Amino acid sequence: MKRDSRLSSVLHALLHMAAHDRPMTSEALAHCMNTNPVVVRRTMAGLRDAGLVRSEKGHNGGWTLGRDLKSVTLRDIHQALGEPAVFAIGNRNENPQCLVEQAVNAALDDTFHDIEALLMERFGRLTLAELAEDFTRRLAAYKQNKA
Amino acid sequence: MKRDSRLSSVLHALLHMAAHDRPMTSEALAHCMNTNPVVVRRTMAGLRDAGLVRSEKGHNGGWTLGRDLKSVTLRDIHQALGEPAVFAIGNRNENPQCLVEQAVNAALDDTFHDIEALLMERFGRLTLAELAEDFTRRLAAYKQNKA
DNA sequence: TTTCATGTAATATATGAAGTTACATGAAAC
DNA sequence: GTTTCATGTAACTTCATATATTACATGAAA
Numbered sequence A, B: 001m002k003r004d005s006r007l008s009s010v011l012h013a014l015l016h017m018a019a020h021d022r023p024m025t026s027e028a029l030a031h032c033m034n035t036n037p038v039v040v041r042r043t044m045a046g047l048r049d050a051g052l053v054r055s056e057k058g059h060n061g062g063w064t065l066g067r068d069l070k071s072v073t074l075r076d077i078h079q080a081l082g083e084p085a086v087f088a089i090g091n092r093n094e095n096p097q098c099l100v101e102q103a104v105n106a107a108l109d110d111t112f113h114d115i116e117a118l119l120m121e122r123f124g125r126l127t128l129a130e131l132a133e134d135f136t137r138r139l140a141a142y143k144q145n146k147a
Numbered sequence C: 001t002t003t004c005a006t007g008t009a010a011t012a013t014a015t016g017a018a019g020t021t022a023c024a025t026g027a028a029a030c
Numbered sequence D: 001g002t003t004t005c006a007t008g009t010a011a012c013t014t015c016a017t018a019t020a021t022t023a024c025a026t027g028a029a030a
Helices: A006-019 A026-033 A037-049 A074-080 A099-125 A128-146 B006-019 B026-033 B037-049 B074-080 B099-125 B128-146
Strands: A053-056 A062-065 B053-056 B062-065
Touching (some): A006 A026, A006 A037, A006 A062, A006 A074, A006 A128, A006 B099, A026 A037, A026 A062, A037 A053, A037 A074, A074 A099, A099 B006, A099 B099, A128 B099, B006 B062, B026 B037, B037 B053, B037 B074, B074 B099
Antiparallel strands (some): A053 A062, B053 B062
16 A cells, blocks of 8 residues: 655655755755655645745745754644544445444544554654754764765 | 555454354355455455465355454454555655655654554454454444334 | 356556646745 | 746646456365
């Protein structure tokens, strides 16, 4: 089953933006994310509405971060993307007449609900700043290795 | 994103089989699962290989349970289905050159790995017998309500 | 030997995400 | 003020892939 990679893409984009001191155009982001400027705008629209990023038109326009990296969690981003479905597994029929299927659905729904809550809790504790730090570590290791 | 409903379908099928004392044909299962006999056979193939169900050809053939309901967990079934992807969210690129993307992927992979383990643990504690009991309760409530 | 059922390969269909085109809007540069 | 550059967004196309379907082989019971 194909996975929704928007969260991953957006994180990638935001960290690149953090490393830039000028606005980045949709085209530049699209290039480093291996996609297309319109897809970038579409994906970032929710983040803009949530105040996580800002966009400017015209000359020297483009995308900039709207908040400090420390204050943005993966949960914020997931929300800004419209809280897309977390699980690739689900019920065939959400409102079945069949009592057997109702029992099955209830068990699965319960389970997925609880596990999703755990995931969201964890997302809520992971900040962009932490990802940026990890990147810095990787960069240092890479340079060391090269030298 | 469309979800894989095979787990849900199969649970539904198995509970119906448990309530029958004769083999159920793919056609009968397909009918109550709102799908197609070939899809049923395809889906059940893994369960047969895992010994969870048996299939017989010819007259009076069809599908029967291979094990006691108490001994089968959702985890067994998930495994028998080939351990399909649990999450609808994933990385864009599994082996990126970009160090930023590597940092992002590492964080997401870690998180999803841990959460998936929790889900599997929970699946491992949920048996078909428990689902069947829940169905029985629902049936009793339904009858009461009707009377 | 006919009927009924599964087993499975090959193909077709349907769905929805991602990509693309086209054009409107608005800001800065000149 | 008009040209250029950038986003905003609707409409449309492409592509991936899960699901459904067709077709036929296999094998058991009647």
